[in-house]
Amino acid sequence: MKCRYCGSSEVHRSHRRDLKERFLLRMLLRAPYRCNNCTRRFAHWYLGPDIRAKDYLGLASTLRFWAGTIAMWLAIILLILIVFRRTAR
Ligand SMILES: [Zn+2]
Numbered sequence: 001m002k003c004r005y006c007g008s009s010e011v012h013r014s015h016r017r018d019l020k021e022r023f024l025l026r027m028l029l030r031a032p033y034r035c036n037n038c039t040r041r042f043a044h045w046y047l048g049p050d051i052r053a054k055d056y057l058g059l060a061s062t063l064r065f066w067a068g069t070i071a072m073w074l075a076i077i078l079l080i081l082i083v084f085r086r087t088a089r
Contacts, residue, residue, distance in 0.1 A: 001033070001044060008037035026069055 002009050014034040016022045021032055021043075030043040 003035035003037060003040070004042040004044075005040045006035060006038040008035055010036035012036065014041055023072065026072060029069075 001011060003011055011033045014032040016025065016032060025031060025043050028043075030045055032041050033044050034041050
């Protein structure tokens with residue numbers, strides 16, 4: 001993959017910093033990356049043919065990623081169900 005801003009291929013996975021990156025990007029199957037050349041951060045798909053497994057495994061295992069993604073969606077669905085039940089009564 002290449003940097004969105006300068007086109008450099010020297011990019012690495014960046015830590016998720018805030019709630020937006022932890023939840024919104026994960027929901028969209030995106031992850032923050034940082035460019036080694038221009039040091040800017042950007043979001044990119046983290047599952048794709050141009051992203052090697054070790055790019056993600058450097059921070060967490062693939063299993064942990066899927067467990068986190070599925071758990072987050074289950075939590076959202078559960079929350080919607082609870083809110084819906086309360087308003088229905
Ligand atoms: Zn760059």
